[in-house]
């Protein structure tokens with residue numbers, strides 16, 4: 054049996070905006086396994102980002118419980134959640150959130166300077182195919198290159214889990230493939246448990262498992278017996 058990395062039990066999330074209550078998550082029971090690459094697929098507003106933010110310790114569920122391995126995240130306070138994120142979680146977002154005034158290497162060093170057992174910034178950038186761009190600034194790089202710097206920054210601390218929210222959402226298909234290839238390489242090489250949120254149904258083909266979301270609930274889970282590498286996917 055594979056080890057469980059995340060487990061959720063009956064989590065809900067309700068946003069109370071005053072006039073209306075939005076039920077972003079309506080009871081989610083989910084297990085994610087060590088070393089797997091899971092794709093979270095579903096229409097806009099179905100609750101994918103809300104779930105990812107709760108798994109990553111950026112937010113709390115309204116009800117239900119969430120574990121990262123043996124650590125119960127449910128009632129952790131801000132300091133403990135910050136420590137959890139720092140020690141275990143790498144995030145990749147749709148927009149790369151790089152510091153414009155810092156080079157690629159310096160952006161990655163922001164993380165490696167405070168992590169307990171980081172790789173060198175240059176090593177992380179080589180892993181994402183940017184060993185030749187160490188001293189370039191974000192404005193001198195394409196969207197796909199900037200996203201790869203963001204991935205280097207996320208993995209340089211050797212996190213156990215990598216949570217990616219629409220990592221190719223702002224990219225054309227060619228650069229999107231390069232970014233997905235990098236995520237696959239990291240998952241293969243380091244066994245980093247990886248969750249990728251997407252609207253793009255084709256991306257499901259690279260996953261070990263596909264979790265379909267609809268209306269704040271899991272609508273189905275599929276296991277891919279045969280996976281495709283991103284460059285083999287017909288976009």
Ligand SMILES: Nc1ncnc2c1ncn2[C@@H]1O[C@H](COP(=O)(O)OP(=O)(O)OP(=O)(O)O)[C@@H](O)[C@H]1O
Pocket residue numbers: 068069070075076077095096097098099100101102103104252
């Ligand atoms: N901070 C918030 N305040 C109020 N409502 C919110 C907030 N964040 C999310 N929502 C609502 O919760 C629901 C789920 O949003 P969520 O971002 O999780 O969906 P999603 O599946 O990730 O969508 P997308 O693919 O468009 O990012 C939506 O109806 C959204 O409008």
